[in-house]
Amino acid sequence: MDLLERYWEARVTRGTEGIAKTALLGRLCAAAVQERRLAVPAQNILEGDTAASDVLRALLSSSVLTQAPTVMGPTANGPLQLAHHVLFDYAVAVTYLSQTPDGLQERLDADPDLLLFGRPSIDMYLWAAWTRDSGVFCALALVLMTLPSPGMAATAIADVVTDDCHQAADLEPLLSPDLRAEAGAKRVLAAIAIAVSLKVKEGSLQHPGVWAEVAERLSRTPARSLPALGVLVTDLASHRAVLDEQQLRLCGLAARRLLEHLWTQPPAPASRLAITAVIQTAASDLTATETLLRRAVESPQLEERGYNDLLSLTTKVSEVLDLLPGLIEDLYVAVLGHTETSSADTQMGSGSVLTLVSNRRQDFDAAKYPLDQALPYRPALGPPSCSGDPYPPHQHWPRSTRVFGCPGGPHVRGHQGRLTHVGLRLQLYAQ
Secondary structure, three states: OHHHHHHHHHHHHOOOOHHHHHHHHHHHHHHHHHHOOOOEEHHHHHOOOOOHHHHHHHHHHOOOEEEOOOOOOOOOOOEEEEOOHHHHHHHHHHHHOOOOOOHHHHHHHHOOOHHHHOHHHHHHHHHHHHHHOHHHHHHHHHHHOOOOOOHHHHHHHHHHHHHHOOOHHHHHHHHOOOHHHHHHHHHHHHHHHHHHHHHHHHOOOOOHHHHHHHHHHHHOOHHHHOOHHHHHHHHHHHOHHHOOHHHHHHHHHHHHHHHHHHOOOOOOHHHHHHHHHHHHOHHHOHHHHHHHHHHHHOOOHHHHHHHHHHHHHHOOHHHHHHHOHHHHHHHHHHHHOOOOOOOOEEEEOOOOOOOEEEEHHHHHHHHHHHHHHHOOOOHHHOOOOOOOOOOOOHHHOOOOHHHHOOOOOOOOOOHHHHHHHHHHHHHHHHO
16 A cells, blocks of 8 residues: 555656546546446547647556557557556545545445446545544444445445454453444454454464454443454364463453353353353363353352253363363263153254254263263263262262262262362273
8 A cells, every 4th residue: 555655646646737647547447447447438538628738648658557458459449447446446445435424425325336336446545544544444334334224334344354453452342332322333343353264273363462452342231232242252272372461461351351241141052152152261260160160050040051051061071080070070960860751842053044953851961971982981980989988879879970989979079079080080990
């Protein structure tokens, strides 16, 4: 963009003919946009302006404009075009989109399809707005969300922000909108979160720490911040290696706030993603993470939400054992000791064409399988004795006691005790 600005200033706006050159190029760009082509007949540009021929010759002489090729070769009144398609995109942004006070909004309101034909020019226009004043850019973004089809505009806005945002404060008008602009801000933030997600997955995200800060800001009002908050937390947690210690702390805090909010809502797949994010960011605050996740294995939440939530926790059992050893025994006892009796239908996935159905009992039992895989029971060894008293064969025990001792046996408390307790079981079952 800097090179284009220098070129434009040197060959178009500089000198006494600068205004006339800009006006002529504006007419060419307007005709090209309206006709959806890059080349415009010379007579369309010169019509009604007898003095424009000298300006046209100057632009041709400086190679800003060239004569487009035709079957008959170059002709005096043949089509004209900008010397390069990138120069055309810049000229549309500078002359056509900037001709009116309302600029881009007015053009898109009159011609929504311009988002397709003129997308490179729109990107340049938005970038210029961002570099001039992020507050002006955010105000423009909110205005564009009032258009009949704001989706593509939101995508263009998101591309600029994810490439050039260096601090969360630049997005303040979107993070703290007034009530009238709240719906528009929510749409823009969702598009930005998706753009961040795509770029962090492909390794091209420029400033990942900014988005951890944005996620923390959004998590202060989670009910108003979905789905942007969920997308940011999920993907930043999955790629936490790009975050430093402070950024991970912010991401972890956002993940826990998100999960706390989702646990006030009916059970849904989103809470499983949040649980995964909380585990992935556990290192940011081990105590707060264990306190929060413990709620998942305690009554009445276990009975009410276990079928939906616990699979995300049990599939991460190895990470839980490494990071949160104080939780591991209670996780096994609670999950393997509970029998889900409800056979109410549950939906698998969100598809509307091919919808798969499970039920609560199957979903809860599926959460037990990763625990068996991580800490398998070997019947040939027999159950470990806790007190030396006779007890019935292991197959008649409650499932939880097959892992953590006989019925009524003692459970060692404290982090070190739990680690030893689980470690002994791991050694026993590995023999």
